[in-house]
Amino acid sequence: MKLLVIGGGGREHALAWRLAQSQRVSKVFVAPGNGGTATGERMQNIPITDVQELVQFAQTENIHFAVVGPEAPLAAGVVDAFRSAGLKIFGATKAAAQLESSKDYAKGFMVRHQIPTAAYATFTDAESAKAYIHEQGAPIVVKADGLAAGKGVIVAMTEAEALAAIDDMLGAGSFGDAGAQVVIEEFLTGEEASFIVMCDGQNVLPLATSQDHKRLKDGDQGPNTGGMGAYSPAPIVSPTLHNRIMREVILPTMNGMAREGIPYSGFLYAGLMIGDGPDATRSLKVLEYNCRLGDPEAQPLLMRIKNDFTETLELAIQGKIDQASIDWDRRTALGVVIAAAGYPEAPRTGDSITAIPEDTEHCVTFHAGTALREDGVLVSSGGRVLCVTALGDSIRRAQEKAYATATKIQLEGKQFRNDIGWRAIPNSDLS
């Protein structure tokens, strides 16, 4: 059968790679794909991003089902369009994707359903927003309401920074429509964790635990990025926390969406802030929802799936995810992102990428911002260029293997962290 993966990042390369390993699959089309999916075994890129063109393509090619990677096509209604045409697709509808595409919607939803989250207020008027910031004081967090490619959140340590963010979003309109409304939020402290599940409108299948590193520099310092690496499992999510997250966050979210007439299907990612203290009582708050797999969390997660993932997705599409289970590799998977010079502010593109070691059973280099030039040269085309992902018997072994490969890859001005996974290593000396 032929499948379609929508998107072109590292997460989509990993999805296509995992799906292409199924005996049932003859080809995985990736729209638009990247330099990795251009040459991957049983993969083919198609240069389409328009929703109606994707529907036509799926019909013409007799695609068995489609799966959506990033948020933009979800927010553009790709799932609604496929379903209207009688095509099978796994992802959130446009209405459900508001959990990610509008922070104000997500906050209101959490309040309506008593899902724990930071206190907040929403503004469209700069003067009222500034008055609120004066009243609350710093630190405080300013968020553009809409999708801003991971750049719409300003964690302001001073009032001045928060006020500048307001000027930027509501005054200068730097984020366009996405920043025409802002959410101002209480500053939370603790350790962040990602919790990702698959939903079929009624039932939930939690994926293995995972954690990413958002800061550019070692020791979780420097500017926020889309993610400089990730690993699975994530020891912070103990069985006690796992149960609490399901009970306090995931199930109320699923049930709340169903009660509001917007049944949730697709991947659902809750970004959590977990306070200090014993697991049974420490504070647990939702920082954000994403209606998709995390990137780069998806790369280590997909590397650990041992069963035929096409079957899991089919059950999810049929509303039978309660009958599915995933056979997780017991080993740890860890992915190291190789980013371009200038990332995240102004990534340089067009640099050639060479000396990528051959993939092995234990180590795969997933592509993200890469493109295959007409002359066959692989070049960088985005901020996060590659994610080298390795499996190991311990997190240290996985780390050693991923770094052995990452250090060999040649890309002018490449940036990567040397300590991905440090939080999961007991008494880490890498921190």
Ligand code: AMP
């Ligand atoms: P978000 O896109 O909402 O997850 O925000 C991006 C990053 O900003 C998060 O991963 C956190 O590191 C940080 N952040 C977001 N909201 C808060 C908050 N209320 N308090 C502290 N940090 C936050």
Ligand code: GLY
């Ligand atoms: N790695 C964080 C995200 O995908 O949003």
